[in-house]
Amino acid sequence: xxxxxxxxxxxxxxxxxxxxxxxxxxxxxxxxxxxxxxxxxxxxxxxxxxxxxxxxxxxxxxxxxxxxxxxxxxxxxxxxxxxxxxxxxxxxxxxxxxxxxxxxxxxxxxxxxxxxxxxxxxxxxxxxxxxxxxxxxxxxxxxxxxxx
Ligand code: YYY
Ligand code: MG
Numbered sequence: 001x002x003x004x005x006x007x008x009x010x011x012x013x014x015x016x017x018x019x020x021x022x023x024x025x026x027x028x029x030x031x032x033x034x035x036x037x038x039x040x041x042x043x044x045x046x047x048x049x050x051x052x053x054x055x056x057x058x059x060x061x062x063x064x065x066x067x068x069x070x071x072x073x074x075x076x077x078x079x080x081x082x083x084x085x086x087x088x089x090x091x092x093x094x095x096x097x098x099x100x101x102x103x104x105x106x107x108x109x110x111x112x113x114x115x116x117x118x119x120x121x122x123x124x125x126x127x128x129x130x131x132x133x134x135x136x137x138x139x140x141x142x143x144x145x146x147x148x
Pocket of ligand 2: 117
C-alpha cells in the first residue's frame, strides 16, 4: 500500500503538538509504519531539502530543521500522499484552511510545524533517507473496518 514520509518539525515538537498531529493521522485510518524522535545535522537536512537548494529561504530552512529534535514518521494507506498533504494544509499557513494542521497551528511559512512528501516518488526517497533500517512489519487488525 502507498506510504508517505511525515515529519513534525522542531517547532511542532517544542510546542507539544506531537500527540495532536499523530492523532489526526491515526484517527483518519492511516497506519503508522515508522516513528522516531531524531535531531539531524546540517548535511542531512540539506540532503532532505536538496531540491530547494537554490531557493533564497534554503539556509533559513536548514537552520530551522536542525534547531531541535523532529519526529520522523512513515504513514501508510490508500492515497496517503495526497490526503496527507490535505491534512497538513497549504505551505503558507496564511493560506492553509482551518481544520488543517498548518491552518490550525501555524502562522508563518518558516514555522509551519510539519513536512509531508509531495509525491509517491519523493515519499519513497524520503523514507529511504530517514529510515535506512528495515521498518517494523505489522498489519492493522481493523483493516476491514476501514476499507470496503
Ligand atoms: O512541501 P511544503 O513543505 O508544503 O513546501 P515546499 O515548497 O516543499 O518548501 C519546503 C519548506 O520550505 C516549507 O514547508 C517552508 C519553507 N519555505 C519557506 O520558508 N519559504 C517559502 N517561500 C517556501 C517554503
Ligand atoms: Mg515539499
